[in-house]
Amino acid sequence: MIGGILSLELLVSALRMSVPLTFASLGGVFSERGGVVNIALEGIMLVGAFGAVVGTYFTNNPWIGLLTAMSFGFLIALIHAVVSITFRINQIISGTALNIMSAGLTTFLSRLIFKAAGSSPHIEGMIQWRFPGTNWQISPLIVIMFAVIIVSQIVIFKTRYGLRLRACGENPYAADSLGVNVIRMRYSGVLISGVLGGLGGAFLSLEHARVFVEGMTTGRGFIALAGMIFGRWTPLGSFSACFLFGLAEALRMRLEGFGIPTQFIQMIPYIVTMCVLIGVVGRAVAPAYDGIPFEK
């Protein structure tokens, strides 16, 4: 019985840990299906986490915080799109620069706005939604996440937009010859990833921590990308992979206090990520033109 409760608790905790990863991972799917590698997701999550706190801090309304997070993520993604699609700069370089910029910018602004080094004041989190007739509560963001997963799966595989987006990632020249505006499609994929990555970051600060801490994403943007690869660039697959990472993180928290040095426990998500990347070899095939600039 106790084991049963514990494992249910574990699953719930795993689900919560997987939310920020899943949002960012879905963002990665949209960006890379269109042919643009987006390692700026780490920075996008960070500005999202920061935006959520700033928006909530000034309005006391977490929903405004969410909107701010999405728009901050959108702006970073817009820079990535302009630099890597319009100017055709190497996408890894652009992403790395934006990660450095996001880390600097959030710290810079956080010190200006909150007049304190390290972290922001605590903020109100989101009001949890209650299941009708029960005591069960759930974060609205988790509900939104499931909606986004399903919608993304349908949009990418069952709509004309999705077909065109995938064409731009698989063979932009063929897509172009059929009259698809490759540049516009790629922009849309990257911008969607910015909004979703921002949401993922918002969950970190609004739900997990209720505070913004400098550099608080600690590599989650990259772990989300590994989840996307493990999930073979599909929304449902990415969610499953991120749930696995969430489980690793939930287990990690359970392990604390068992005499294992905390540093080794902290390493678990990173080691799991590396193992997963090794495990998918030969099975996960990226879109053929993923990462290659399109030149008309």
Added chain:
Amino acid sequence: MLRRILISILAPFLAVLLAFSVGAIVIYILGENPLYVYKILLVNSVTKVDGWGYVLFNATPLIFSGLAVALAFKGGLFNIGVEGQIYIGAFACAWFGITFDVHPLIGIPVGLIFAMIFGGLWGVIAGYLKARFGAHEVINTIMLNFIAIALTNYLVNNPFKEPGQINPIPQTKELFSGSIIPRVYPLFNRIGINLSPSVPLNYTFFIAIFFCILVWYFLERTRWGYEIKAVGLNPRASRYGGINPNYIIILTMFLSGALGGLAGVNDVMGYRHRFLDGFSRGTGFTGIAVALLGKNNPIGIVFASILFGILDRGALAMDVFTNTPRELIRVIQAIIIIFVAIGNEFIFRLLQRLERESE
């Protein structure tokens, strides 16, 4: 030829200028005078001998870090794991220095070799996973950064923590004198340059310059260097040329990681004489900016490192004398990366067009 050099210097120069203009706008919006802030930034770095000492001291690890990124770039790899390699290399040479009490003629070179071997092996993990399994080196090197930081954090907090230490930041005990790289002020004073003893500039700077020459020679004049560049340009073609790209990928990551490991030496053997937890603070990432700004060219990397050394030194003064937080410098660095990447690309296309027209 001269025109080509001038054109290729133009992009980085304009990028830096543009980035500072953006910075000036930010400072202006914050209600301060950009010229005043920039004056503070420069006065404390480049108008005094001691300021220059600090600038070169800051530039030292950046040269290694930039070389590490550049060497991997040449081999077609993105080594975003220099930060982790710095920590591993730094801890390795610190371990040697606190364990063996030897003569400096042995202690210094062996310390350097420890930093190189362990930094290199840390790099090889990602290289091997790429060569053997095709696993993405960008994500793996980043994961290895976090693992390296946690690992050294464990080592310096537990088995190697200095007994009875009161410093809030964990550190190891002091290195034996045989592994300490001395400061340069006695030499400078003898040749008439008035450098204060408090300036931490040490001989690691000259080792860094030596490695610039070494890396240049290696890439341009040796077979391995040629093979690395061949694989970087086109792995498939190099295979037809009789090169085994998998082997070269592992070699590239070892050498890049070894240079990364050396970037940890300046702090451990040349400055603090111990390993201090979390000392690097992003040197490995700044290396990416340095390599890009220096166009992966060793001479360019020295100049780019000095520029970032000036910014680091100036950031400190900015924090103390103005209301602008020093993180603005990091934002400016990132903007430099983006502008210089765009600029390089434009110039590259311009040169291509010029060549096509002259044919």
